[in-house]
Amino acid sequence: MDVNDELSAAAWRKATKSGSNGGDCIEVAPLSGGRVAIRDTESPGQAPFVVTASVWDAFVDGAKRGEFDF
Numbered sequence: 001m002d003v004n005d006e007l008s009a010a011a012w013r014k015a016t017k018s019g020s021n022g023g024d025c026i027e028v029a030p031l032s033g034g035r036v037a038i039r040d041t042e043s044p045g046q047a048p049f050v051v052t053a054s055v056w057d058a059f060v061d062g063a064k065r066g067e068f069d070f
Helices: 003-008 053-064
Strands: 026-030 036-040 049-051
Touching: 036 053, 049 053
Parallel strands: none
Antiparallel strands: 026 036, 036 049
C-alpha cells in the first residue's frame, strides 16, 4: 500500500493525559512494516513524520527517561 493511502486511512491516537484542549500534543499512527507516523495535533493537515519502529522506540524510551525538554 502506498504511504499516502496508509496515512489517509491511519488510526491516529494521542495520549489520554494530553487533555482535551488539543494544544502541544502529538498524535501517532501505526503503519505497515512497523513504521510509525507522527503529527502535531495543532496542524493535522501538515505532512507527518514517518519513522521506523526502532526510531520510535528510542524516542519513547528517551521521553520516559526525561531526556527531552518538553
